Amino acid sequence: MGNEEIAKALFEAFAAKDDQDVRNLCAPDLRARQNNGTAMDLGTLLGFNRAVHGVIRDFRYEDAVRSATVAGFVEEHVLRGTLPDGTTINLALCVVADIHDGEITELREYFDSASAAGLIAALR
Numbered sequence: 516m517g518n519e520e521i522a523k524a525l526f527e528a529f530a531a532k533d534d535q536d537v538r539n540l541c542a543p544d545l546r547a548r549q550n551n552g553t554a555m556d557l558g559t560l561l562g563f564n565r566a567v568h569g570v571i572r573d574f575r576y577e578d579a580v581r582s583a584t585v586a587g588f589v590e591e592h593v594l595r596g597t598l599p600d601g602t603t604i605n606l607a608l609c610v611v612a613d614i615h616d617g618e619i620t621e622l623r624e625y626f627d628s629a630s631a632a633g634l635i636a637a638l639r
Contacts, residue, residue: 571596
């Protein structure tokens with residue numbers, strides 16, 4: 516599977532809340548960061564994904580643009596859905612990943628924290 520296909524499969528698995536598929540795509544020692552924050556391990560990342568799904572109705576990724584890189588992939592997409600207060604979320608995200616031996620070893624996600632304020636509040 517090429518790096519673009521790995522990216523596509525990863526975000527399909529996140530959207531479907533398929534922890535096993537995410538685990539199959541990632542190295543056991545994966546490290547993930549959002550906006551250069553504290554590193555999350557794979558279990559923490561999966562828990563965060565479940566929490567986000569718990570507060571967003573109609574969760575979906577749209578408008579994906581992905582490119583393979585020498586070290587992995589870059590994907591831009593928009594997270595869309597409805598927050599508990601009825602407002603919609605349209606959060607543009609950029610994810611940079613490193614892949615080694617066919618497994619994702621590092622994920623770095625970037626987004627505008629002001630645009631994520633409603634989601635952040637709902638997660639609290």
